[in-house]
Amino acid sequence: MSLFEMIIKNSFRKRIRFALTALSVAVAFFLLTLLAGIDHALNSNIGGNSQFRLMTSHKVSMTQSLPINYQKKIAKVEGVKAVTYASWFGGYFKNEKNQLAMSAVEHTSYFSLFDEYLISQPDLDSWKKNRIGIVIGQGVATEFGWKLGDKIPLSSSIWMNKQGSFSWEFVVAAIYQTKGASVDDKRIFFQHRYFDKSRAYGRNNASWFSTQITPEANLDLITNQVDAQFNNSSFATRTTSEQVFIKEQAQQFADMAMVIKVVLIAVFFTLLLIVCNTMVQAIRERLNEIAMMKALGFSSFNLIKQVYLESFFLLSSGAFIGCLLANITLSQVQKLMSNFLSGITIDPSYYFYVFCLVLFAAFICSFFPALTIKRLMISNTLGAKQ
Amino acid sequence: MMNNNIELKAINKTYQKSKNSTDNQVVVHDNFNLKINSGEFVALMGPSGMGKSTLLHLIGGLDKPTSGQVIIGGEQINNLNESQLTRWRADNIGFVFQSHHLLPVLTAQANVELPLALTHLNKSQRKHHAATALSLVSMADRAKHFPKELSGGQEQRVAIARAIVSDPKILLCDEPTGNLDRKTADEILSLLAKLNKEYGKTIVMVTHDLKAAEYASKVINLETYTYDLKAHNVQEARL
Numbered sequence A: 001m002s003l004f005e006m007i008i009k010n011s012f013r014k015r016i017r018f019a020l021t022a023l024s025v026a027v028a029f030f031l032l033t034l035l036a037g038i039d040h041a042l043n044s045n046i047g048g049n050s051q052f053r054l055m056t057s058h059k060v061s062m063t064q065s066l067p068i069n070y071q072k073k074i075a076k077v078e079g080v081k082a083v084t085y086a087s088w089f090g091g092y093f094k095n096e097k098n099q100l101a102m103s104a105v106e107h108t109s110y111f112s113l114f115d116e117y118l119i120s121q122p123d124l125d126s127w128k129k130n131r132i133g134i135v136i137g138q139g140v141a142t143e144f145g146w147k148l149g150d151k152i153p154l155s156s157s158i159w160m161n162k163q164g165s166f167s168w169e170f171v172v173a174a175i176y177q178t179k180g181a182s183v184d185d186k187r188i189f190f191q192h193r194y195f196d197k198s199r200a201y202g203r204n205n206a207s208w209f210s211t212q213i214t215p216e217a218n219l220d221l222i223t224n225q226v227d228a229q230f231n232n233s234s235f236a237t238r239t240t241s242e243q244v245f246i247k248e249q250a251q252q253f254a255d256m257a258m259v260i261k262v263v264l265i266a267v268f269f270t271l272l273l274i275v276c277n278t279m280v281q282a283i284r285e286r287l288n289e290i291a292m293m294k295a296l297g298f299s300s301f302n303l304i305k306q307v308y309l310e311s312f313f314l315l316s317s318g319a320f321i322g323c324l325l326a327n328i329t330l331s332q333v334q335k336l337m338s339n340f341l342s343g344i345t346i347d348p349s350y351y352f353y354v355f356c357l358v359l360f361a362a363f364i365c366s367f368f369p370a371l372t373i374k375r376l377m378i379s380n381t382l383g384a385k386q
Numbered sequence B: 001m002m003n004n005n006i007e008l009k010a011i012n013k014t015y016q017k018s019k020n021s022t023d024n025q026v027v028v029h030d031n032f033n034l035k036i037n038s039g040e041f042v043a044l045m046g047p048s049g050m051g052k053s054t055l056l057h058l059i060g061g062l063d064k065p066t067s068g069q070v071i072i073g074g075e076q077i078n079n080l081n082e083s084q085l086t087r088w089r090a091d092n093i094g095f096v097f098q099s100h101h102l103l104p105v106l107t108a109q110a111n112v113e114l115p116l117a118l119t120h121l122n123k124s125q126r127k128h129h130a131a132t133a134l135s136l137v138s139m140a141d142r143a144k145h146f147p148k149e150l151s152g153g154q155e156q157r158v159a160i161a162r163a164i165v166s167d168p169k170i171l172l173c174d175e176p177t178g179n180l181d182r183k184t185a186d187e188i189l190s191l192l193a194k195l196n197k198e199y200g201k202t203i204v205m206v207t208h209d210l211k212a213a214e215y216a217s218k219v220i221n222l223e224t225y226t227y228d229l230k231a232h233n234v235q236e237a238r239l
């Protein structure tokens, strides 16, 4: 009779009770796993570099431009690591219905700040050298069937070039992949200096500046300093952190997640009570046997270990079922919401967390039974009288 | 163990009825002395509440005296700590109680094997030992049965097999036939007598049953018992 067999046999003494308790554990872990999936999606949308990026645009309207030399001025603020800028192109392909998320970007710095767009070094180098080159997302390449080297005419609904045409000439110089499912793979970037030289008006201006700050820098302080600098100029600015920006969109989800979290704490508390109660009852029913085992020479530690493993088995069975069901559910949810909220997956490290949680809960649930076993007086329990 | 003599010297056992009052003490044994020699089969008798079970618990290291010495095989066990006592019990004592306390989830074989989990024996050795113990109590054919599939007498036989499987020199039995009918009780008692005679087990058995006492080599009645310190002789009780 191995220890493992013993645990299983003891666990299944009261099958229905075991099943019901495991089921309540499963419900708790089902909810926890769902939340973890949604949390993961939220965090991957607001995580990474964007936490430390600021966005500076015209105080009044996003559609108004700012002078390019703001780049150097912003860079002087303490705590700023790098500044880049970009302008909205308002591009479309052939027909205005084929709107493109296209912007001109400062080619030397942009992609080192926005490292969520993955471009191979040779492609990036060749794009930097190619004045009319565009970097397109894999999504765009797939949708239109564009390949590296393709000559593509793209039109702007805003910008006329020096030839008096709204149609601009481009060459596909690089295709970017995305870091994580939450990054947009349908964007198009081209060089701001080409944009500036070729457009008929509005030169030396950019739509917005993106600022990367050092991790230890004070976000609010920098935001205020940047805006204060330009407050009295004719181009006052409004600086926000990207995190805030995206978080606002995700706020509804975050609120929902918060509600689930509160519910979950209640659920786990109840769960602990249920499993504790089950274990206390299970041990109480077996006091005679436990006293007998003590008399036979089993130490309290040995018997407590068995109770701990039994709690662990009960909790982990439930946790396993809960996580499994949640995984199936999440993959369905992800299919339904792929356009809305992407990145709903479970990080492998989550399972380690669940494991630790189960270990800990098993500890809590075997605490009172352990006390009972420790204090159990064999001579009182195993009297001749029954 | 050099010998298996059981010696109780100047034992005092007092129970506190409630924690906050001091006068509420129950003195079960006061300056109690007893010597049981290796190889004896002693029946311990006396009215209910005289402290028979208490004595058995003291001898088996399940309980400690308030004062006095418990010396088993030359070793003074009342000074051992909890875990030393636990270890000591596993090595030296087999218990049989009125209720068998077999684990319902285990077969007879597995129940008998249970104490061997504390030894260094490997799996096949454990199987072998348990099978031997079961055949000794004539239960070999029921090895695969669960307790609920056995009769009261058969359960008690399995419990005895469990008590002897790790080959302790001393068997302590608290009313082992209390739940059984006459015929079954006689079978169990013959079995104990056999273990005493043929296998040299020292047995101390608490019983209310005069017929049961007949199987023993000596009877001690606590009601009339006095201990002759000089002679070291235990006075035979009048039955």
Ligand SMILES: Nc1ncnc2c1ncn2[C@@H]1O[C@H](COP(=O)(O)OP(=O)(O)OP(=O)(O)O)[C@@H](O)[C@H]1O
Binding pocket: A380, A383, A384, A385, B015, B016, B017, B026, B028, B046, B047, B048, B049, B050, B051, B052, B053, B054, B055
């Ligand atoms: N844990 C305890 N706390 C208080 N008193 C106790 C305790 N255990 C036993 N006693 C008392 O000690 C006395 C002796 O008890 P014991 O069980 O040894 O008697 P016994 O001779 O075995 O009786 P029986 O024949 O009924 O089994 C009794 O008066 C009992 O009430």
Ligand SMILES: [Mg+2]
Binding pocket: A383, A384, A385, B052, B053, B054, B174, B206
């Ligand atoms: Mg008794």
